[in-house]
Amino acid sequence: DTGVSQDPRHKITKRGQNVTFRCDPISEHNRLYWYRQTLGQGPEFLTYFQNEAQLEKSRLLSDRFSAERPKGSFSTLEIQRTEQGDSAMYLCASSFYLTGYGNTIYFGEGSWLTVV
């Protein structure tokens, strides 16, 4: 399968602990996105990368959140000092961006985070 893959699929952590999620995009996709979905809501944008450059971050992304995409391949999303409000599904997506087109954005299955 050459889709977007995310790891781990589920994570339960105690409040105050750090967690890290990994995303492997579709090969050769130059853009990678992170979204978060909470119950009853649609996915909300967190941040995105073009190659290794982080181009935009949402105000939802507090200082406790950091994302990286070293070498423009896989990406990690780290949450420090987790809070119960961080419990959500974290979705990664990727696309091959071409200027002037509406490009298809492909999503992974998501990583569920539960903070207890």
Next chain:
Amino acid sequence: ILNVEQSPQSLHVQEGDSTNFTCSFPSSNFYALHWYRWETAKSPEALFVMTLNGDEKKKGRISATLNTKEGYSYLYIKGSQPEDSATYLCAFSQGGSEKLVFGKGTKLTVNP
């Protein structure tokens, strides 16, 4: 604040019925409108990306239309099957950005 509204929130139909959903979005500075189909425990599946006013796209029994001037898109499913049961999400983007703003989705249940 950019808002995407989807209606209805949920829908129950019988197998063989045709159905449609609505997605409303801000019409200013429109760039693209995406439709996704999301089954539980799977990844959202991209159905359509639409960019031009008046666009109509079709994939099997599913089709979509786009009106960027008034800010709405319709998704149609002809002859619904139980395997069509899923949440259908629309998302739009503005100004050349690919940052998507999603609606809350329409949950479709097709009863055999």
